[in-house]
Amino acid sequence: MLDRTPPDDGHVVLSSITKSYDGSTLVVRDLNLSIRKGEFLTLLGPSGSGKTTTLMMLAGFEYPSTGQITIDGAPVHTMPPEKRNIGMVFQNYALFPHMTVAENVGYGLKVRRVPRAEIDRRVGAVLETVHLSALADRRPGQLSGGQQQRVALARALVFEPSIVLMDEPLGALDKKLREHLQFEIRQIAQRYNLTVVYVTHDQYEALTMSDRIAIFNDGRVQQLGSAEEIYARPVNRFVAEFVGDNNCLKGRVTAIEGEIAHLRLQDGTVIRARATGHVQLGALSTAAIRPEALRMDAAPFAGSLAATVRDSIFCGDQIRTVVDLAGTESLVVKSAAHSAAIHPEKGQCVHVGWAWEDAWALDA
Ligand SMILES: Nc1ncnc2c1ncn2[C@@H]1O[C@H](COP(=O)(O)OP(=O)(O)OP(=O)(O)O)[C@@H](O)[C@H]1O
Ligand SMILES: [Mg+2]
Known part of the structure; x- marks a missing residue:
């Protein structure tokens, strides 16, 4: 199999991260992860293993209890989300029901007082990317689940981030649509050379989409490697039983x-x-x-x-x-x-x- 993984350039680095919400239980323990520029990295693990928490710390909605996060060498772990230039796509799309597709996508730019013409240009381009140009004037209630998910994706991409975090973005969709969007997300990530950190608990999604997979359990990375490595050479029983039969x-x-x-x-x-x-x-x-x-x-x-x-x-x-x-x-x-x-x-x-x-x- 072709190794698509770029060399480790320490683009996004999490060093010795721990996280506790209540001051005693660690939900992330001693996390060390070096993410490469342009890499599609998936966090795969059972419920409660610390995947969302890790993503939230990357995005800046949660702060690590100890340890540090750097982007291109600069510490960001105490920086607020809007300063990190990271796009985020959640499972529940949280679209504004009273706004059109175009307004939903452009909303964040409007809040940041980007000029009207620039908003129109960027919204138009990103809707084309996610194949929604024809539905720009519809409201979320008039869209299918897959179309709503594309709006959520467009809303993250419109900021032209270089890093995009996705938390189970396809979890609510049926199998056919999920597979279709898996393919599209990969295509978009490649075209824009995005660094993607993707969370799923669907092992097939992880195996097919990722350059590398980090297997999470109990707040720890159990194994980090390509789909092939993880499948063929599990390092412990947990990984052996969790991935594949x-x-x-x-x-x-x-x-x-x-x-x-x-x-x-x-x-x-x-x-x-x-x-x-x-x-x-x-x-x-x-x-x-x-x-x-x-x-x-x-x-x-x-x-x-x-x-x-x-x-x-x-x-x-x-x-x-x-x-x-x-x-x-x-x-x-x-x-x-x-x-x-x-x-x-x-x-x-x-x-x-x-x-x-x-x-x-x-x-x-
Ligand atoms: N805001 C919070 N306050 C307190 N505990 C939390 C909070 N968010 C998450 N936790 C706890 O931290 C642990 C890890 O949660 P996290 O959401 O990171 O798991 P996950 O791997 O994303 O799971 P899932 O696959 O179910 O989404 C869980 O035990 C959870 O109950
Ligand atoms: Mg989660």
Whole structure:
């Protein structure tokens, strides 16, 4: 895959940021993040993990409890929002119902006493960008959800910011429209070389839109990397389970041979997985294996485990089979529907295995 990420120029830097609203509970802990100019960075994580709080500190609506934020080297964390030249798009569009689309988009400029002709020019240009020129005289109530979201986007872009923050901007839209706008937002970001910090808890949105993804949990960045890195090389169990489907097998580490860790499962079976920094001899570990990395066959093969088919679901282009291992563990196997070596039946005895490099021995 092409690496679209620009080199790290320390454009926007968050250093040792912590945030507490009540003076005792930290909702953001020791956050260090360096955002590159022109980068599309997504903050992905479960509810309450500190994504919005981080965005609010970047925008200037919240102040960090400790730490600092710089833009091109200049500290901004105590600067008010309007001085930061950052655009912001929220999930609830908060459009003025009594104003037309054009008036909504131009409102912020009017408040700042930008001359009329200049407002008209900028509003006209930005409405063209978001494909709303034809609807400039409508009111928000006469627009679809997707069109309203475009107005919200136009309202942020009209200030010609170089940094745009978006907090779940497509959360309220249906799947088709969301995918369409995902594409458009990316296009606009590229055309104007915007630095975008985008918040979502939709992993597919994050995987498809971002140059890099920061996985948040419990106020901390768990992993920062390209979609491919995060998917293929999760650094811990949280990331492995949160992004995409993963099979997790728990076991005790009985041997480490170079890069290979041996894990003994509860039923005594020993499996092999790639050893990561988490792995310690004698300690518990979790081996994470993607469903598509599993091979299933009617006959045993080197390193395979015997299993019983619990269920097999045909999903168009693929077959998802749930198999029970000898102990309490079960696995999900994903195979291409057309080339599936076997079309498993419920109750059938099969054999499953994987290349040790495809299993990641992580924290327990
Ligand atoms: N204004 C506030 N006052 C007190 N606590 C707050 C405030 N805003 C957020 N919190 C708390 O801070 C934590 C992080 O919230 P935040 O809104 O940053 O999460 P999030 O990752 O954006 O979640 P979601 O995906 O649900 O939007 C949560 O526990 C939340 O209850
Ligand atoms: Mg939020």
